[in-house]
Each structure stands twice: as structure tokens, then as C-alpha cells.
Amino acid sequence: MKKIVLIGYMGSGKSKIGENISKNIGIPFYDLDEIIENVEQDTIKNIFQAKGEVFFRKKESVVFREFLNNNDNFILALGGGTSCYANNHELLNQDGVVSIYLKASIATLVERLSKEKSKRPLIAHLNDAELEDYIRKHLFDRGYYYLQAKHTVAVDNKSVKEISAEIE
Ligand code: S3P
Numbered sequence: 001m002k003k004i005v006l007i008g009y010m011g012s013g014k015s016k017i018g019e020n021i022s023k024n025i026g027i028p029f030y031d032l033d034e035i036i037e038n039v040e041q042d043t044i045k046n047i048f049q050a051k052g053e054v055f056f057r058k059k060e061s062v063v064f065r066e067f068l069n070n071n072d073n074f075i076l077a078l079g080g081g082t083s084c085y086a087n088n089h090e091l092l093n094q095d096g097v098v099s100i101y102l103k104a105s106i107a108t109l110v111e112r113l114s115k116e117k118s119k120r121p122l123i124a125h126l127n128d129a130e131l132e133d134y135i136r137k138h139l140f141d142r143g144y145y146y147l148q149a150k151h152t153v154a155v156d157n158k159s160v161k162e163i164s165a166e167i168e
Helices: 014-025 032-040 044-070 088-093 106-113 128-146 160-167
Strands: 003-007 029-031 074-077 097-103 151-154
Touching: 003 014, 014 029, 014 074, 014 160, 029 032, 032 044, 032 074, 044 088, 088 097, 106 128, 151 160
Parallel strands: 003 074, 003 097, 029 074, 097 151
Antiparallel strands: none
16 A cells, blocks of 8 residues: 655646556556546636635645545646645655655746646746746745655656656
């Protein structure tokens, strides 16, 4: 039984890598954002718009904690902010939890996120120059929480296959 939790900034590859590891080792994969969307019957974008970020953060934390307590064998991709609110980072070091930080550089994140902004309410409104500035500051603030993970895997210039192999 394994509780594998993937954490990291938006665009660090949590979902793609989680799905790939799931196929390789036969442990079911879940994406916390998708679970929240199912619970709320709405998209993350709409939840932010209609109910605001504070509502989202509370829901995210409740859903994460419930999931962790009620499941035994899984790979779970968190949202980029999950481990940075409501002391959720403390859960990353629980016995039985294998927490892995997918560490991407600012350059990699800017490159990826400039093409994938629309579904992400925190960055959807930023142009490319603003995006880099935003990521630099945000990543600096969040680094403390990400580094609470038990393991860190650098993801720059590596394929999903290579990163998955390293984690496995
Ligand atoms: C967020 C990351 C998103 C999603 C929401 C907020 C964040 O998940 O939870 O838009 O605060 O970094 P991804 O990391 O999967 O994009």
C-alpha cells in the first residue's frame, strides 16, 4: 500500500507524471483538482470566479485531508497551492506518505505556462512578461512549503519517461 503525493508549481508536470507512473506500477492515479471539480460540479476556473480563492482554498484543504485519510493505495497530484495553505504541508511528512516535489526552474515554468494559462485563474490574465515576474515571486514564497516534501526530483530538460523512472 502506498500513498504517493506529487507536489510542485503549476506546470511542473504533476498530472502527466502521475498518470505515467500509475500505468507503470499499477497504482491508481488521482488529480486533486479533478476531485474538487467533481465535488463542486464546476471547473476550478468557475469556482475561483464565482466563489473566490478563499472558498477554493478551504475546499481544497478539506478534500485533500479527506482523501488522504480515506484511501490507502494511490498516486495523487496536488494543485500547485495545496501544500502552501492550511498547514497542509505538515501532512506530507506523515508515516506512509511518500511526498515528492517536482522541481522546475522559472524558465521551464514560464515556457510551459505561457501556453497553458487559460484554465489557471491565478495566471490567466497575465501577459508573458508579467508571467515571469509573477512566477519568480510566487515560487520564492512557495519554495518553503514545496521543500517539506520527503523527496525532490528536478524535472528540467527531462522526459516524462525519465522523471517517472527516477521516481519509481
Ligand atoms: C493552483 C494550481 C492549480 C489549481 C488552481 C490553483 C495554484 O493546479 O489548483 O488553479 O495555486 O498554484 P495545477 O498546479 O494542477 O495547475
